[in-house]
Amino acid sequence: MMIETYNLTKQFNGKGGFIDISLSIKEGEVFSFLGKNGAGKSTFIRTLLGILYPTSGKGMMLGKPLGDVETRRKIGYLPELFQYHNWLSGYELLFNHGLLYKMNKKDIKERIEVVLDIVGLKGHEDKKIKEYSKGMKQRIGLGCAILSDPLLLFLDEPTSALDPLGRKQVRDIIFKLKHEGKTIFLNTHLLSEVELVSDRVAIIDKGRMMKVGTMKELLLSSVILSIGNCNERIINELKRFDSALRVKGNEIELSVENDELLPQIAASIIENDGLLYMMKRKENLLEELFIKTVGEDGVE
Numbered sequence: 192m193m194i195e196t197y198n199l200t201k202q203f204n205g206k207g208g209f210i211d212i213s214l215s216i217k218e219g220e221v222f223s224f225l226g227k228n229g230a231g232k233s234t235f236i237r238t239l240l241g242i243l244y245p246t247s248g249k250g251m252m253l254g255k256p257l258g259d260v261e262t263r264r265k266i267g268y269l270p271e272l273f274q275y276h277n278w279l280s281g282y283e284l285l286f287n288h289g290l291l292y293k294m295n296k297k298d299i300k301e302r303i304e305v306v307l308d309i310v311g312l313k314g315h316e317d318k319k320i321k322e323y324s325k326g327m328k329q330r331i332g333l334g335c336a337i338l339s340d341p342l343l344l345f346l347d348e349p350t351s352a353l354d355p356l357g358r359k360q361v362r363d364i365i366f367k368l369k370h371e372g373k374t375i376f377l378n379t380h381l382l383s384e385v386e387l388v389s390d391r392v393a394i395i396d397k398g399r400m401m402k403v404g405t406m407k408e409l410l411l412s413s414v415i416l417s418i419g420n421c422n423e424r425i426i427n428e429l430k431r432f433d434s435a436l437r438v439k440g441n442e443i444e445l446s447v448e449n450d451e452l453l454p455q456i457a458a459s460i461i462e463n464d465g466l467l468y469m470m471k472r473k474e475n476l477l478e479e480l481f482i483k484t485v486g487e488d489g490v491e
């Protein structure tokens with residue numbers, strides 16, 4: 192496992208932070224933490240990285256306890272609101288970052304060429320950071336995070352300050368890194384981002400993890416059935432597929448795990464003398480799930 196936490200908690204004088212988070216993230220996963228501002232996302236990353244000391248609970252990264260210095264070298268981190276050294280060129284920023292990671296100069300130079308290519312800044316490396324657009328700044332920040340070729344990468348709100356094009360560029364880089372087999376832990380409050388890049392998502396609210404699963408598990412799609420001659424027997428039969436089905440007049444909505452169940456659903460209606468007028472798919476949206484989970488106030 193790349194990350195494991197057991198009832199991990201970090202609070203500030205009994206307030207804020209996050210509470211009782213247990214999860215494991217395996218190699219090659221893109222895992223997203225989704226939550227409103229102040230939900231506890233950055234505190235969680237900072238605790239995993241050993242920048243903050245947990246209040247209680249336990250965590251491991253790359254098989255070592257949190258805060259292990261050697262492990263830290265194998266991890267890349269793009270902090271939220273990354274502070275750029277505006278007077279440096281992109282190249283110099285990357286080079287200095289390599290020195291901080293205690294890489295040797297030859298490796299740094301070789302790796303800078305690869306990284307500039309990945310983040311799409313070849314040809315811009317000699318410009319001063321102050322001349323970079325916001326999107327370019329975010330990409331050079333990502334370049335720093337991946338310079339040491341880390342196994343595990345933490346990206347804290349990597350796209351929230353960017354326009355749609357900038358977001359797409361950063362997203363494409365995330366896809367490239369995923370394709371290379373990197374494990375990525377992404378903090379975001381952008382739902383569209385999560386839907387596009389994540390293998391698994393956790394929704395965090397007021398410091399607590401409310402939901403976790405793959406997009407498919409979280410967004411179990413539903414079917415809407417329109418049934419004539421609907422009776423108790425039919426409803427009871429359908430409850431075998433979804434015990435929490437919703438009935439609205441002649442229409443019944445139920446969650447189904449896979450399409451293979453659809454013929455069985457149809458058969459159970461017909462066998463119980465129902466008239467199946469319509470069977471229609473309804474895709475559930477992450478936004479609906481998010482709002483249901485965290486409430487409507489302050490949703491981005």
Ligand SMILES: Nc1ncnc2c1ncn2[C@@H]1O[C@H](COP(=O)(O)OP(=O)(O)OP(=O)(O)O)[C@@H](O)[C@H]1O
Pocket residue numbers: 203206207208209226227228229230231232233234235271380
């Ligand atoms: N150093 C600190 N001292 C006291 N409270 C803190 C500290 N850092 C964070 N908090 C509180 O912990 C809670 C979680 O903050 P955190 O920054 O982790 O949220 P977030 O989900 O990353 O939010 P955002 O999306 O705005 O970055 C907030 O209530 C915040 O005020």
